[in-house]
Amino acid sequence: MEAVDAARWQFAIVTVYHFIFVPLTIGLSPLVAIMQTAWLVTGKAHWLRLTKFFGKLLLVNFAIGVATGIVQEFQFGMNWSEYSRFVGDIFGAPLAIEGLAAFFIESTFLGLWIFGWDRLPRKIHLACIWLVAIATNVSAFFILAANSWMQHPVGAIFNPETGRAELDDFGAVLLNNTLWAAFTHTVATALLVGGTFVTGVAGWLMVREVRAGRIDLARAVYRPAALLGLVTIAVSGAGVAVSGDWQAKLMFEQQPMKMAAAEGLCETQTGAGFSILTVGDLSNSCEGVIHLIEVPGLTSYLATGDFAGQVAGVPELQQQMEERYGEVDEQGEPVNYSPNLALTYWSFRLMIGFAAGSALLAVAALWLLRKKGSVTDNRWFAKLCLIAIPMPFLAASFGWIFTETGRQPWVVVPNPTGVDMVRMLTSDGVSSSVGIAEVITSLTVFTLLYGVLAVVWVKLMTRYASHGAPEVEPPPEVDDENAESDRPLSFAY
């Protein structure tokens, strides 16, 4: 193993770990904001109860999301310093703006929301959670601006004197079509995660309460929550599909190798089918790849919008790239321009497959709760709720694994219609001053630490979710006089 492999493993582990918690935060915070708004507008106590219940789960999740995010901000410099030097002029700006425009708002106003139940007037307190919900999305936008630039660099020139990519047009970086497709897809996915989480938890609790004979509780509290989650799943599910299709079409133009790898496409075809099951040794070469089940023409349609469109295969693309970017790297080794075929092929399919878990839950819930005021005691539905909750998380992870491993061997993928010199191989981006021992140390430390924290997180989340939504007292109305009172704090760590 070389330092670059260890550094790749480390980045993958900490990023996948971070992205377990991120979509739940992005998806759940607007739902909590909606619940609190519903409470203020309708005055119905069950919305307050749900706000506090899901708010608590949001906080347990938010804490670990923040903690794992800290590492990300410094990892580029620690392990990928050559990459940081090359792209810093462009890549650093969205990162810094993310901090200034989003992290400050999130952290400050979440603090106000947690501790401000009896300190702030109700409308201002509500505005705090909405600001948090908006800021999580602003943060996603800027970090995706940075990532999308790696996938499809725009607005950059190459300075031969310094050997660096330099910013030419910041507007172009923010208007990158890859960014807008990725942003839509990511936010829709996050809402799918949040919606599935709410429906899953509320649906499971509903069945439990009905079976315990507390039908009124199930009807009054958990049914509205399940329905809110259901609407979220429906809307975001459509968003995921549409934005996914949009992304695939961009990918076909901008990163044809990723597209070909995703489909295990070994020869250039017209009317290429979408393979559902493939056997053979996908990891090294195309030899022995057999597509067992295919939907005819679907890949061509996804890529080009035409069932008979032409899609290039891996060997042809390898040849094209060798001609354009050279056959050997800086060390004189031949470059394989295709990613790991098995990984990209399967992560693409698992992403789509796991997202279907949410759809299954939505259909079942829709059917069981179709009548006004109905609740269910269906055991199978309770089981489905528990199984469905992790599925969109897995789909989100596999989606990112596909996106990121599909761009290998590049860390900055050359833009076919951009500046050719704005490109970088992953092996050239790793820190040259950091030894393998140091990387292995940090890899081990982070993996162990994150492992322990993940166990704690699962334990706390299940503990609080299975406890159910306790009855709550409405917070006192706050005005200037009683803001100064000496009563106990409404919340203390």
Added chain:
Amino acid sequence: MLIAVLWTGYLVLEGFDFGVGMLLRPLSKNDTERRLVINTIGPVWDGNEVWLLVAGGATFAAFPEWYATMFSGFYLPLLLILVALIIRAVAFEYRGKIDDDTWRNRWDWGITFGSWVPAVLWGVAFANLVRGVEIDADHQMTSSFVDLLSPYALLGGATTALLFLTHGAIFLSLKTDGEFRHRARALATRLAIVSAAVGATFVVWTQLAYSDKAWTWAAVGLAALGVVGAWRAIQAGREGWAFLASALAVLAAVVLIFGSLYPNVMPAINDPANSLTIVNAAATPKTLTIMTWVAGFLTPLVLAYQGWTYWVFRKRLTAERIPAAIGLPLRAEQPSASDR
């Protein structure tokens, strides 16, 4: 300049957070008092920590070369700091979630560890920046971890730790009332004397050995004024003034560090030609212009709403105002019809 402002913001604000975290166990007698300590920074610690993320991001944007060299060079210290910050962040949020003494105790150690390690290591890291490290012609830092532990750097670590302890103790006496406030005040008085002695050695050493500018004597003077002023004010029971004074001391120390560095950002002790300066480590004018506009517009806004947060939670805390623990028991009881 902006980077210095962000680092100042981070160290002034996190300074008392670290101090509060370090004092969590020694200063409190029981769980209610521990919760009192934590809740003085409860609503604000997360916002304070973001200053670090933004300082890191801004360094990346404005000085990519510096960002790359510094963070790959200070690899192991940074790893330790990150681990500490992760544990600390989770500990604040999770300690009250389960009503169990062992559970709470473990997280309290997490807060203690997570506050001490960065408080010392940031000082070591900044002292090394001032002192200079070995940098080769390709701007790779070649100093090893052991090289970073010179007497001067260790003194830097001791200085930040003591300064933050004092800053934290003063903050606690400012934010609490009753018997606890007096205890915090008594401790702050003692800490101020020690940190004045250690801090004075460090700033004078810095000025004499590493600053070639006369004006940085002003920063040395301000730092001295800050610590001594904090000591006098806390003795007189003027906690607000004491807090401003200790904040001034932290600020002056950061100004001294950046002032003596200027125009370098990372001097090379092996060959001055290899030093990173604000010229050869900077991004292009275009990026710097954009970042200046964004920061110039957003930073005052951040200061305004963070200031407002401190105003909202301005009231002093007492142990009596800490509500009963609401964490769930460690294991779920069998749900029965009567308990809900």
